[in-house]
Structures are given as C-alpha cells and as structure tokens.
Amino acid sequence: MRFDLSIINGKTVFDIVRAHRAECIRIVREAYLAHADGQSVNPDSYFLRFPDKPDCRIIALPAYLGKNFDVAGLKWIASYPANIQRGFPRASAVLVLNSYETGYPFAILESSIISAARTAASAALAAHWLNGQSRRARSLGIVGNGFIARYVYDFLVDTGWEIEDVRLYDRSPLESEKFRETACRLERHRAVTVVADAAQLVRACDLILFATVASTPHV
Structure with missing residues (x-):
C-alpha cells in the first residue's frame, strides 16, 4: 500500500x-x-x-x-x-x-x-431554499464588504442568481466603495448602491447577507 x-x-x-x-x-x-x-x-x-x-x-x-x-x-x-x-x-x-x-x-x-468557499456555498444553498428554491432577488443587501462577502456574491452570481439591485454597507465606507468597484459585476444589476445605514439596507432588501466579524451586532 x-x-x-x-x-x-x-x-x-x-x-x-x-x-x-x-x-x-x-x-x-x-x-x-x-x-x-x-x-x-x-x-x-x-x-x-x-x-x-x-x-x-x-x-x-x-x-x-x-x-x-x-x-x-x-x-x-x-x-x-x-x-x-x-x-x-x-x-x-x-x-x-x-x-x-x-x-x-x-x-x-x-x-x-x-x-471561504464552504461558507459561501452554505449561504447560497440556504438562500436558494429560503427563497422558495428561486434564484431571483429584487434587492441583495450585503452588510460587511470584505473577503467572505466577495465569495458569497461570486457564488450567487456564478450559479445563476438574477439580482436586480445590490446595496452595500460597511462601517468603513471605503470598503463598500472598493467592493462596488472591484467585486460587483455592475453589468449584472440595475444598480449597485453604497448606503450609510445598516437598518436602511435591511428595510430595503429581500435577500440580506451578513458577513462581518463584529463583536457587537450591527442590527
């Protein structure tokens, strides 16, 4: 052997x-x-x-x-x-x-x-089942715009999700801007917007991703 x-x-x-x-x-x-x-x-x-x-x-x-x-x-x-x-x-x-x-x-x-791929695959799997086995969302909100968020976003887009709008929130607005410019595929969405408040994002989105390592909750 x-x-x-x-x-x-x-x-x-x-x-x-x-x-x-x-x-x-x-x-x-x-x-x-x-x-x-x-x-x-x-x-x-x-x-x-x-x-x-x-x-x-x-x-x-x-x-x-x-x-x-x-x-x-x-x-x-x-x-x-x-x-x-x-x-x-x-x-x-x-x-x-x-x-x-x-x-x-x-x-x-x-x-x-x-x-990161395991985390993203788990999120995409959960989103599929919690969304009635549909891969369509009116608005995706992403709280925490770092490494894990990039992987989840890629898994969603690359497995056929149709997402009209994306809203981004991070405690560092520069991270949100960087995510918008380097991670988001702008041609796949009607709009990609950086928002200043997590609660505003939650109210506006029907699919929400939390990808933070915050010691206290954002919401």
Whole structure:
C-alpha cells in the first residue's frame, strides 16, 4: 500500500473552486445531509489565544464525515483582524486530510479559500431554499464588504442568481466603495448602491447577507 501525501497550494485550490461553484454547493449539501443522518463526528473546536493579542486566535477543528466521503481531517485556521490594515486577509488556514481506513494523512491543502468557499456555498444553498428554491432577488443587501462577502456574491452570481439591485454597507465606507468597484459585476444589476445605514439596507432588501466579524451586532 502506498502512502502518498499531496500538498495543494492556494492557487490550485482557488482555480478549482472558481471553476466548480455549483459542485461546491452540491458537496456542501451532501455533507449537511450526512451530518443530519448521524454520519459525522464533530468534536469541540480548540482555541489558541494570546494574552497580548486578545483579538487574535488560532483554532483547531477536527472532524470526520462518513457516508460517501469517509474522510477525517483537521482545519487549523488563524484569525488576525489587524492583517486587514496591513493589506492582506484576516484569516489564514491549512487543512490536513486523513484516510479513514489507515489514519494516514494523504493531503495538506491551503484552506482559507476552502473555508471561504464552504461558507459561501452554505449561504447560497440556504438562500436558494429560503427563497422558495428561486434564484431571483429584487434587492441583495450585503452588510460587511470584505473577503467572505466577495465569495458569497461570486457564488450567487456564478450559479445563476438574477439580482436586480445590490446595496452595500460597511462601517468603513471605503470598503463598500472598493467592493462596488472591484467585486460587483455592475453589468449584472440595475444598480449597485453604497448606503450609510445598516437598518436602511435591511428595510430595503429581500435577500440580506451578513458577513462581518463584529463583536457587537450591527442590527
């Protein structure tokens, strides 16, 4: 028996996710159904915190998923909010996958992209079912215009959602403007508007995405 170990970098992960968004949603759906059938082991997460950096943490998340997956693994994900001011993403992560049969690790993957894609696929899946299995929205409101919001927006648009208007709110209006100019596909919408108040956004939209790491609620 061979015990090959593959190391998969971020660019490869990004290209695969971008080319297979609908498949990502299908896999996330199957994982939720396996969990609902009792075919998963999902222990507590373990938090590594630092006395001199109270807003930072690194989290270990072990899990096993059975049914058609039969794989165990560990996600090791760091959250350093100050990274945003340094010009790079808040989160970084690695994923280790182990064979259920032998326990041997067979893959190590860059996982901040996988984590974002899982979050986005879950959001798109929920939106589809909560919206009566329709992929049409009059107005999408996005509260928190960062990395995760970009992924959710891309998953919605790339899986056939028709969205007339988009409204953006962030505590930093510059982030909203940047999101509008660099993430939104303006030709796909009648209007994309930056709003100054989250409550105004909530009242105006029929589909709302919260993608923040706020310690106190926006609404």
